[in-house]
Amino acid sequence: MVEDKSVLLCLLGLLSTSYAFDVPKRNCELKPVDESFAKYMDNPGITLNEFYFKMKNYSQDPLYHNTGENYKLWRWHRTRTQHGRTLLMLSFHYDVLSMTILTIGVEPSEVLLQDNPFGCFGNITVDERGDLLRELILNDFYVTKKTSSQIEYESHTMRVVFACNSVVKNYHGYGKFINRCCNLEPNGQLLCTDQVEDAWITLLYVCITLVKVMVFLFGPLMIPSHMYDVSYMASQYVVKLQQELKMKLFVTESAQTSVRYKTRLTIQDISEWTKFQEVLGQFPMDEVIPIKIQELKIKVKGKRVIPENEPPTGLLRTLFDNLVRCKVKTLDPFNECCDRSVYAKFEPQFKHKCTWHMCAQTFIRVLMVFLIPIPFYMRIFLYYQFEEGELLNRRNFSKSQGLSEYYDFYRTNIIQHLSPTHGIFIAAYVFYFLAFVSIALPSKRVSEKVKSIARCSFQDMLNVERTSVLQVLLRIGLWPFKNWGLLALLTAPVYTCVMAPACSLIFAVYCLPTIYLTYRLFYHARNKIDYKEQNVDDESPLITRKPSVVKIKKIKKNITKIDKTVHKRLMSISENEEHIFPCTWGSGTIYNLRRFMVQILVGVFCVSCLYSFILLAVEATGIFVEIMAFTMMGIIVNAGSTLRYVSMALLVLVYMHDCYNNVYESYLTFNKAVIDDIMDRVEDLKTVASLPSSMQESIGFTVKPVEAVDRIPTAFMFDKTEPRWRIGHLLLFLDSFDTPRIPLRLFKKLCEVRVHGAPGPVYINLLRATGKFFIIVVFLFFVMIVVMAFGNVHQISSTNQTLATLAGGFVPMLLKNILPRKSVKLNLKTLSFKGQIDEVICEFKQNWPVCDLVIEKDEPDPKNDDEDQTSDIADEKIGSPELKRKKSCESILDAKPEDKEKEKEKEKPKENILEKYMKENAEWKNKDKDKKDGNGTDDSARNSIVDENFVDLFVDLSVAETSVPWQMHGSTESIASASMLPDSDFVTMESSFTDTMPQITVVNGDRI
Template identity: 30%
Template sequence: MYPRIVVQMLLGWFVALVSSNIAVGLNSTDQASSETMTINCTIRPVDASVRDKVVRLLETGVKMIEYDLKFEDYPDKVLNTKGVMHFRLSHWVRTMNSQARSLLMLNENYELLSLGAMRIGVEIMEVAMHDEPDGCIGALSVQDTTSLIRETLLYDFKAIDRTQPKPKKSLGNAEHVCNMYVRDDAGYASFVYNCCHYDPDGVLICKDIVREVWMNVLVMFTVFIKILIVLFSPLLIPEKVYLKKFTATEYHYYTKGQEKKTIKVVVTRFPESFDCANKVVKIDRIQSMEYFKTMLNTMKLDKIYEVELNDLRLSVIQRRLLRENCVPVGVFRYLYNNFCRCKIRFTDTLRPCCDQSICGNRNPGFTMVPWHKCLRTFMKLIQIVLLAMPWILRILIYTSFEHDSITQRREVAHTMGLKTPFEGSLTLHLTPFHRIFLICYIILAVDSLVYGALTKAFQEKFKMVIRDCFRDMKEKSKLGVCSWAMNLALVPFDSLGILGFLLVVPFWIILSPLFSVVFIFYFVPTINLTLRLLIQLFIFLCPDSFTLRCKIVKARSEPVNEKLRLNKLSQQENFRQKGDLSKTDLFLQFVVILGVIISFWSLTFLAMECISFFVEVGVYTLIGIIINADVTVRYISVIFLLVLYVRDCFGKVYEKYLNFYKVITSHILEHERDKITDTAQADATCQENTVFRVECENNSKPDIYLMVRDRIIKWQTSGFLVFWGQENTPYFSEKFFFEAVEMKYHGCPGPLYRNIFGTFLELFKLILFLSFFVIVVMAFGDVYNISSTNQMLATVAGGLMPVIFRHVFAGKGTDPTLNTDSVQFQAEFNATLRKFQQSWPVYDIVPIKYRELHSRYSMAVDPNKEEFVDVNGHPRDADNNNDVTEPMLTTSSTHNSLDENEIEVVVDVNDPPRDADNNNDVTEQMLMTSSTDNSSDKNESEVDLVVDVTNFSGRFRAKFVANGSAGSMSMLHEI
């Protein structure tokens, strides 16, 4: 009885001991192969020449070979279905040195991320295997199969007969055979490579390849980049989109000190009675023209007024201007202007086709669309696709290279009951088709469609809100915030003197939360922009009662604000107030701001993933170049020479145009020195953006020629305008620059396309020379075993020869000089000025005085007080000006009294405001009769401008009559 029990206990202890040893062997880094189950099964390659191929690869200096094993008479995934602990048993790696094993620590898509730089010295072999006896590999366990394959690879595909002593090892001491397996790391699946080799004593040693410190630093760096992108993403938007100096700016053209500048204005209800092609503008299209609309409010119907101008204000977009030391002659700028902005339609060859309707000569009965508008729409779509291209490329890379591997890993981790760890990329952790990403796609798509469907006026509101917030975020003084913090931090010393050292530390600790909030708001653009939008949203939504309470609280907390000096910060903040906006306007503002916030964070999320991915690509590429410097150094030298050639060739073109531009601008400024000097020497606080007009000799064209284009009043100038900024910075017209370069004078650079074509031809010749030289160096370098460093030096030395000959041995000053004092240049320059025309949007027209023709009565405008005075200087208001205002509403003059040669501006006040006491029917009948009787004179009445007010609403007309001229400044602003 007892011996039997003892035997059973010994057997149980032996079984437990064996089981524990097997478990320890699987989980330790030194994994011994099991030989009990594999004695009767061997594997060998089907192709006996596999070993010879491996030897040849080793002789070429490869550092790593990847084996993809396939067994005959078995499914392709037979090894992958044997178990989940050993991940992809069909994929094995043979490394020759520690440098190759370091690649196993990286992302398995290191070839793609490094743009192929890390793939240098890495080969892939597909090996067909056969098991003996047939079918034995399928009967083995996972551990036995792993041990069998490992031993076969360690002995270079030799068939191992386990009944005989093991042959001598064929791998070097530094060579390893590795495969990937799944390790439980605190509940998360960790995919690591296990590499094995035989030591000199024939003992099998296996170790896991774990990430080193520098790899963890790389992952942390990637996460840090994402955090920076989130916090500073608004800085990625170009300043030209929202800063004032890059948007429309107001410039003043003063007529003081010059000849009297007058225009003739007529107010009419019937613009069709005049020959006014391209002269009609509706009153609701006149934006922000306060002085001009105030003047219109006091004029009679169908009466000609002669208006003497004091100031003609222009609205100028900065991209139409050039600085004194900048010329737009870059290749990308040239392509953008001609194709994206569709300026190619102005060429003589394409102009007829671009202006032609898409329906040809047929009249379909609706508004015809010219081809150039279709091209502009198409190019806008192309630009949208190009903006989205980085993310589209990221999705394509994921679906083509990363999806299968990520899905397989996720399935293996799920089978083992483990979680997939986050490795720094939400795209890989969630996939680009996750709900979060889909929501971002939908938000951006809906915003784009809604924005495209909005009216132009609402689009301007949309842009205005965004620009204001971005502008405040960028332009608010960071130095002022630092000054405020410094002054507040030194308060203990100001109050207590040297005793302040006793309280300064507690004082700073108490104020640290305030400092943190203020610094985060002003120095973190993303938070700054988001909070500004939320504050603006709160201002528009909060009721007036709550606003009043906030003002009361602010007044009560004024002593605290003074002690903390918060007023210094609040003075530089200027949020848009709700004012008297209607409920519809408030709702629209709410939709705009909310849409901006959601779209901004959606774009930030996608930009974070996209930019971090390309940063990772850059890091991997740099690592690949460094670890394979012996191979990549020659290619780097070639790239360096190509960049040098491109910069040298196109830099020469840029320098040619810049030198010409400097000569032209100096000549223009010297021509207008007297006018500019007075403005430049004025007090900086009083100086304004000013326009100076440069005319050619014997100019017969009118100085002020108003026209209507794109439903906007514009000043079509004859001659050239110099724009003088408040900072005493001159700006010049970009259009004039491109016309001046084509002057037929020795020294002018000529058309840009001709120089760009010549530059590309010259660059092509240099590339041909460089290609020939590189081929020679590499060919003889391989024949005579010249090192990569010497090949690189030879390539650089030979490639620099064209540059040396051009800049050292060639004569300097070969470009023709420009003599601005010559008679030929003066003639060509005057001819260019004479034929040069350009239209500029009018921001406002400020009159000195105006009078009705054939009348002794006249009125003057005081711009400082925004009121009207008569010829004696006495103020005139609407109540005392019935002889001017009332006839406007009740009287219609006959068209026979109009002199067609005297009319320059016609203002149409169709359907004018009426008082309740006036007989509307009689007025309407009188006006219609007057128009009918004088229809014969329609062709004889040529006009320059017609302002149509057909779309006046009843509410607007009532306010127009009730307020009169005195209230016109605020009332007409609503148009």
């Protein structure tokens, strides 16, 4: 039984093969030219001797040619311990992976050999050469002759000398490199063992491989959720206005208009405003409609608000915000330079605007594309610097022996087997850069498609509940017991065999993120690119169905049911902000074929990008896991030499965490206190928070300022890429799960209030913490130098040196906890803080992107009209002076413009009228020449419009602002675009208008 077990372990490669033979006598001897190194081979600090042999007086060294199965016959190892033999079982570059820690105790030596008689070594066979070198090492280079009793003593004390070299074995036609270690037995025989692997070393490599597999399957979970989470990207909040906002609206589908407006909205601007589009369908066209707005719907990104327990104080976050997101432009003196044009004084001569801030953002984005794969760059560096030469030598040596390259799944990396220039890796590089190029394309349509598909897929992955998947699998397993009763016990084996593949597929798809994204990317690529499911009534008797079609539909229905069950909320981005992107490439069969091909190509592109990222991540993560494993192994094995350095490194990490954690704690306390104070100021907060989450919507609350300060009016802004609301005193956001948040800008302003205990700007405190940390590091450095210096002089043991290092390293922590500190705690109930926060609240305003417009028609209240009429009748009876003034003003305003013009014409001579007419014509021609945009209208036409035609919102449904003409579905005909009379400076124009100006209508840019 023991022999069978040994054979099984040998077949598995976990047990080495051994064989013994007598040492023959030869007529050739080898001796080192210099024997001084041999005296120090048994030094207690040496665990492994590494010899590099070279023959003296040979033009063609026989150690480098015709070596047979011996790989690198010129390199041998000598060891007396299991530690040394274990090092030989590791990867060939274990010194690099362990950061040279495992090389402690490894002594390399270059040995020059000479043969006696000269030339005999080159005339013997390859096996005899190996035996001579082996005997030379086992006999300690013949410095001292070993007796049989000495060899027996070494075997009893586990101090047997082993001579090891590398050989290649034929493993089913593949060349497998192993170590052959030999030792002398007391009876004079030579015992050689082909060591494959140790069981613990095999387990180590299996664990490293499992980590790589886990990274491959669960790698998408390492991506930060704020990059694709809907709640972080753009959450929708509702702001209830305490005083309704009244505006004037004008909707038109015509290309001809004579309406002045403050803000113009096109089809593209309102494409995602569903409620606004529904209300527009009920309003008449080409009429000025008074509207009122009682609530605002805004989009709030997660990076613009902060919750109670996440103050923005992290060192990495601060560096990312200031350097990557260019928030450093808000600091002096960057705020004076970032918004300046790169063209300086020549800016008017260039059509496009380009500031230093825009250049810096573009440069940083391009730089980040190349900086993100830094871990993979390090992996490539390790390959070309330490692995490529050895791998090529082994590959060539295997070919010279007529063997193929052996791939060890546990020990060999993919990049070692294929090389970084393999087609698979080149394709990964290409798809990596194509992914960033597709996102950064100038065409928003293409970039939005890619981002929409990726965000929806990752969001669905985030919404998958693994417990729901387990419930689905249990429901499938219990189905026969539910429907068949006791018969299920008889059919259970057959049912298990049939349903096991289906259950395994469900588990793999929904529990392994990489496989889930593979399916989900194709799913959303199909849905996002002009896919409309044909809803066919299954109960219609007019449709003839084949049994196969009915069965397929039933399976599809069950799959859809499972898909909805495993998601905690199947509410992807598609239901909130994303939409279908239509294709206008024809109709009929060709259109369907093109659409299908586009869906497949986009899906393949997204999946290829996913696997490219994962492949690079697996290789980079795998090498770092190996480095960590080998480094920890070296620290444990060589604890006496490395423990004091490790303890010092741990102290540095502890102090670094302590310094920056103090900053975090101070801002966390301040943030909680501020949010509590703001929540106390908000009215109806408890009423809203008491509602269940299913009935509660995310709400933004405005805080009422002090009575002496007027409210900041809410304004509709469209001076940038998207419409925004400028809202004042909007200080608190409460989501459906009752999580309070405040604006990040408000937090930064409150940090800078001049109150005792206020933390101040974040970057100032981080700089102070960094300064304290560097002072502690310098102190620890001096402690370590003192300990090592006196340790070497007085021969202090490594254990005592470690204890001394720890004792000296804890001095700063003891001083911090023992000595009294002068710290001022923040008290929010003081009069000074109340005044400061009231001042900030009264002046705080911020722009928020519009998510939708909820409007109503502003119809006059009949009760108010009756009251006004009653008051007018009473005033008329009394004959009040206000009524007289009102009538006098009305008589002045009701005067016809024609009468005023006639009176002026009577007063002026005819020559002046003619000169004025000629002057107006000359000005009109000059302005036509200076006109740059065909869709705009010159100022003379704008100034000729009456005040009654001025509106706040002008909804233009006739043309969309796209780079190409607006195309109708299935045709290439374009709708003509016309001037819509934009008015950016309406206040100046309004003051320049008079009642005597005639109305002028503009049609296609010509004045009538």
